[in-house]
Amino acid sequence: MAAVAQCVRGALRPRLPLLSVALRTSPRLLCAATQQKNTGQNLEEDQSQSQNEHKVEPSSAEKLLAEEKAKLEEQLKEVTEKYKRALADAENVRQRSQKLVEEAKLYGIQSFCKDLLEVADILEKATESVPKEEIKDENPHLKSLYEGLVMTEMQIQKVFKKHGLLRLNPVGAKFDPYEHEALFHTAAEGREPGTIALVSKIGYKLHGRTLRPALVGVVKDA
Numbered sequence: 072m073a074a075v076a077q078c079v080r081g082a083l084r085p086r087l088p089l090l091s092v093a094l095r096t097s098p099r100l101l102c103a104a105t106q107q108k109n110t111g112q113n114l115e116e117d118q119s120q121s122q123n124e125h126k127v128e129p130s131s132a133e134k135l136l137a138e139e140k141a142k143l144e145e146q147l148k149e150v151t152e153k154y155k156r157a158l159a160d161a162e163n164v165r166q167r168s169q170k171l172v173e174e175a176k177l178y179g180i181q182s183f184c185k186d187l188l189e190v191a192d193i194l195e196k197a198t199e200s201v202p203k204e205e206i207k208d209e210n211p212h213l214k215s216l217y218e219g220l221v222m223t224e225m226q227i228q229k230v231f232k233k234h235g236l237l238r239l240n241p242v243g244a245k246f247d248p249y250e251h252e253a254l255f256h257t258a259a260e261g262r263e264p265g266t267i268a269l270v271s272k273i274g275y276k277l278h279g280r281t282l283r284p285a286l287v288g289v290v291k292d293a
Contacts, residue, residue, distance in 0.1 A: 177278045178277060178278065180277075181277060184275070184277060185282065185283065187227070188283060190227065191224065191228070191231070192273070194220055194227065195224060197220050198217065198221055198224060201213070234277075235277055235278040236276070236282065237275065238275060239275060239281075239284075240274075241270065241287065242268075242269070243267060244266065244267055245265060245266055245267075246287070246289050249281060250274060250281050250285065251267065251274065251286075253288070253289045254271055254287065254288055256289050257291060259290045264292045265289065265290065266289070267285075267289060268287075268289065269287065270285055270286070270287050271287065271288065272285065273285060274286070
């Protein structure tokens with residue numbers, strides 16, 4: 072009862088005299104109201120704390136989502152780079168393959184052409200070995216044979232040209248180690264050193280690539 076009285080006195084101090092009188096008759100009601108007030112304050116504090124916790128939780132979730140987003144973006148970047156490199160590698164392979172196919176088409180007859188060059192050399196030597204003064208109407212058989220050899224040589228050169236095979240007869244040209252093979256050096260008046268003075272054997276190029284270098288004699292320094 073002493074505690075109830077003390078509770079009543081504490082509640083009555085700030086109140087009006089009339090309310091004080093009323094509460095004297097119902098001290099138990101006053102304590103109950105005070106307890107309800109305290110309980111309400113506690114509930115408000117609990118709700119506020121709960122709201123604060125809820126506010127903290129979304130921030131943590133957002134942080135996790137941001138980290139996951141950064142990881143996914145980094146993985147996407149890596150995959151994109153790998154994809155670009157794979158495309159570049161595939162394009163390089165395609166270009167190399169296409170180049171190999173084109174070269175195979177151009178130079179696939181290289182071995183065959185080399186064999187035919189020997190035939191062209193023989194025809195050239197045959198025509199050069201016939202004395203020009205003997206080619207007369209009085210020698211119709213020799214004349215016919217010579218003309219046939221010349222026509223055959225001309226025709227084979229046309230066939231060579233059709234397939235990209237061209238002669239190299241570089242008399243007077245500057246010596247080029249990629250197209251010529253020096254057999255000897257010789258002195259030649261009135262000619263620039265390093266130029267070709269004599270062609271011992273005709274060379275050939277197939278589509279710009281040296282198939283057989285010309286065998287030459289090069290002018291040496293005086």
